[in-house]
Amino acid sequence: MPFKFIEHTADIAVEIEEDSIEKLFITSANAWRTSVMEGSSIQIESSKKFIFTSNTLEGLLIEFLSELNFQLYTHKWVFVSVKEIKLQELTTGFQLEVEVLGQSFNNGLHFLKAEIKAVTYHQMMIEKKENIFSTRIVFDI
């Protein structure tokens, strides 16, 4: 598994390593889903497209994960996987275009194990060393 949970007294912290920045974003989304829910019946019913921009890669990752969080708690829509992802550098920062697949939340099939209040900036720093991208993410619960 390219992500691992690390001990955190009050919240959830996860460390992620991947060999491309796009994969780092996808794995971060998978780590987010593992943090918030359990459910054997994960099926694809629909897709959603989003475009995010930010001055920094960290800001962009927070935007992306915060959107998945919002979709779950407010639109009761569960992220399952990433269909397409395109990340590009702009003159003023970065842009992420992403199409995600998922399904409506179903109380009988899914169990929410935590409520993530927010994806925090704390200790988040996307680094590249020897072609490996890594970051830590702390979810406030």
Next chain:
Amino acid sequence: MQILGINIEKITENLWEIPKHGGMLVPGRIYTSLNMLETTLQNDEAIKQVINVAYLPGIQKYSLAMPDIHWGYGFPIGGVAATDLNEGVISPGGVGYDINCGVRLARTSLEYDKVKNKIQKLVENLFKNIPTGVGASGAIKKLSPSEIKRILTKGSEWAVENGFGNLQDLELTEENGKIKDADADVVSSRAIERGMDQAGTLGSGNHFLEVDIVEEIYDDKVAEVFGLFKNQVVIQIHTGSRGLGYQICEDFLKVLVQAEKKYGFKLPDKQLACAPINSNEGQNYLGAMRGAANFAWNNRQIIMHLAKKSFLDTFSISESELGFNLIYDVCHNIAKIEEHLIDGEKKKVCVHRKGATRAFPANHKLIPIKYQSVGQPVLIPGDMSRYSFVLVGTEKAMNETFGSSCHGAGRVQSRHQALKEAKGRNLVDELTKSGIVIQAKGYKTIAEEMPHAYKDVSEVVDVMHYAGISNKVAKIRPVGVIKG
């Protein structure tokens, strides 16, 4: 003494100072005991966060921390900082994601010995009537965006106007349940959408509703004014502004991270993102934060009304026999413009309380008439099997801590550690054997929130008591708990 290489000097048994150094504009001061310094704070980044807060432009007197200090985002939990209104900043990290997370205590005339056989039924009714758990919704009908906007400006008044309480409840709520100058127009549509079905819901994590009994009275006179007596059944509600508040914090952190560059601040931590109080960014955050605070007061007001209904249904007695009345509602995550003595002169400052409770003394104009002779109730919840405390505000708190006290116990174990320790045990059975009825959405929540995952709150409260910041009035212990 040194902790994590940081020099800490003893001022008194319960007060320790970090001398000003580096970019600190003021010294740091931590209310704690030697024992807590040597144990729980030994490996905690929180002390560093006290130092970081001291870098905030316009900070006054000290960067303060209460004895329940632990690691937070930007500010430590238990952090208090006052900033100058002209030169100073406002920081969402000094409030937290759960804006106006707080505690409400209500009394009844019931004596535990006479009703203990019905506590099981009462807890079942409370659990049925009050939505709990992750993404809980549907306590009342789903509200429209315009109705949510009305809550943002009216606070608890909205609940009372819609039949969830009475005017006396407003008098006994901090800010009367409606902080002025909330600005619904600067709250994002996302935040409003997150709040639409969450009014009157408890949520998850450490939020709870407890049926407690008064176990010990420390101050008869003050307890009488608060309406407390030994063996009495009371309830405690701990929750906040739910998804709406989290979204407002998230929205403004994004804006204020940019403001750091714009205003040329050099902050040691990104999560201390802030803006000048008198800037557009600062004023907009304050307006939105006040809206979330009002949403939270309204939330606790509705939950209390649903709880009262559950009591009436369970005991089949009249309202006058039940004697259900709010004692007080206090928030512990907020920033407020208040008047304090700075260098001998009265001055308006912006007091950030992040995991800290307002603790104003007798004769303060902002506390209810009912408590003018003694000071405001300060409500400090513990864990779900030991005890919580009711304290009273003091003049010393006004002089030393901008009228602030602690807010709770704070975790000492991660959820993972707690789950590991709970393995092979039947916690529900253990709680039942010690006289506590519990209902929760899942066993996992009970295991994660097991009592020993938390510090002993009595140690925290004793520091405040012996430091003279807020005095002990009563100890209450749980007999029924509902959790998410």
